[in-house]
Amino acid sequence: MRILLCTDTYPPQLNGVSVVVAGMVAGLRARGWDCTVVSPSYPSALRDLLHGDHGGAQYTVPSIACPGYPDIRLAWPSTRNMRKLIKHLRPDVVLSATEGMVGRAGSHAARDLGLPLVTSYHTDFSRYCDAYGVPWMRTLVSSWLTRFHSRANATLTPSLASRRQLQAFGIHHTRVWSGGVDTEQFHPRHYSATARYRFALGHAFTFLYVGRLAPEKNLELLLKAFAKVSRSRPGRVRLLIVGAGPSEAALRAQAPDGVSLLGALDRRNDLPSLYASAEAFLFASTTETLGLVTLEAMASGLPVIAVPAGGVGDYLQDGRNGLAFDANDVDGCAAAMIRLCDDPSLNERLRAGARQTAERYGNKAELDRLDSTMRDIIRTHGQPVRASAPLLLEHAAPDSR
Structure with a gap:
């Protein structure tokens, strides 16, 4: 099985979402999946801090530091380029792991080509608006989240509380998947x-x-x-x-x-x-x-x-x-x-x-469930994508680290 995973955060950037997404990739690869990741590029100084193999081919999209929060990288890939990559790779399913521009490009391209699309909901950005002093943006952010996840065949959400929130937004194709914790690494x-x-x-x-x-x-x-x-x-x-x-x-x-x-x-x-x-x-x-x-x-x-x-x-x-x-x-x-x-x-x-x-909440059982869930979505919604000549993303390159 082949999966294209599109994410706006990935190691070496360190946060809860990047850890979970890298765990998805490693877990699926260990279960026989061919995983390709599209993520923002990161400065070489950060890449030098990366330890371990986070799995498979990786395509990086040029990015810039977020003003005021340079640890966050802002990338702006085109849906057209993402469609070209999908036709080249011919994945069975696309997982848009984040609601930013990389995840959005993957989402639109998957729907344009009739591929099964899974999204995951890790961050309650609407509640961030109060903390950052822009409460008036909360409705706008909630609307963005709703449109993003409504395109998917299924949305993975890490808790019952977040599932209830998505349901309040009108998103009902949710499946609770926490990602789990590595109980050997942390002991x-x-x-x-x-x-x-x-x-x-x-x-x-x-x-x-x-x-x-x-x-x-x-x-x-x-x-x-x-x-x-x-x-x-x-x-x-x-x-x-x-x-x-x-x-x-x-x-x-x-x-x-x-x-x-x-x-x-x-x-x-x-x-x-x-x-x-x-x-x-x-x-x-x-x-x-x-x-x-x-x-x-x-x-x-x-x-x-x-x-x-x-x-x-x-x-x-x-x-x-x-x-x-x-x-x-x-x-x-x-x-x-x-x-x-x-x-x-x-x-x-x-x-x-x-x-x-x-x-x-051990991650082995959670990754087994992720494997089963993705295979079930492919069986239910999958159809082949017509292959094209080998072609990489414009302004992007496979990352060999």
């Missing part, structure tokens, strides 16, 4: 005294955040809550923040004593041991369709203190695998942090519950 056995020494944690109760540093993640709340806890438990707590993004400078300026912003860390070599060597994970976002980092934390045996909103609400169980607090409630977050600091037995119980939850 309590990766605890490392060396990692704790590296970051000078000593015996401090260490809270961890991993993710993009952006307004929608509400990291200011975590800093305020930590400041309250630190004042009541002086010298006993630390907060490590891992990630990069447009809010980094502001967060560094606001960070109280005891907070360390570590920047982006190597996902394979550094993150597993850092997760497993902390005591608890903090997360204040209310816009997640899944919240992959919270599952990675749970797989590493960390209790999660988070808002049970969006996809996180599907699996966060207060008192079983973590502690819940209300959206924008600084005092509620601080109170949960203090509970864990002061009650070792609660911490141990939640650690066990977190790992049990993550094991139910």
